[in-house]
Amino acid sequence: MSEKILSRAAACGKKIFKAVTTMGYVYLGLAIVLELCGTMCMKLSDGFENKIFAAGTLISFGVCFYFSALSMKTIPLNILYATWSGLGIVFAAVIAKIFFHETVSTPGLIGIVLIVVGVVLCNFFGENH
Numbered sequence: 001m002s003e004k005i006l007s008r009a010a011a012c013g014k015k016i017f018k019a020v021t022t023m024g025y026v027y028l029g030l031a032i033v034l035e036l037c038g039t040m041c042m043k044l045s046d047g048f049e050n051k052i053f054a055a056g057t058l059i060s061f062g063v064c065f066y067f068s069a070l071s072m073k074t075i076p077l078n079i080l081y082a083t084w085s086g087l088g089i090v091f092a093a094v095i096a097k098i099f100f101h102e103t104v105s106t107p108g109l110i111g112i113v114l115i116v117v118g119v120v121l122c123n124f125f126g127e128n129h
């Protein structure tokens with residue numbers, strides 16, 4: 001009887017751990033989105049001359065770091081930072097192209113692809129998995 005109870009408790013613990021880990025990635029996603037918002041606001045602030053966008057920069061980055069700290073409770077730092085950097089640079093390049101009409105050179109594009117490959121390797125084949 002006690003083995004059955006322990007087995008159920010272990011299964012319940014795994015579900016709770018999975019939910020906590022999933023929330024870590026939700027928090028990481030929010031941190032990335034807010035970091036991108038902060039970066040866009042910084043670009044639009046014109047060197048912090050435009051006070052509305054300057055405030056948007058500070059608020060976005062502040063909340064971004066809050067969610068990043070929450071995600072660090074369940075995601076190892078090396079995985080978190082690799083994911084944040086990789087996704088951040090890809091989406092920043094896309095946003096720069098769409099909203100600011102900036103271009104990415106071929107070497108820059110190759111660099112971004114290599115970063116994404118590194119993120120995939122860290123996430124799926126890293127020591128913590």
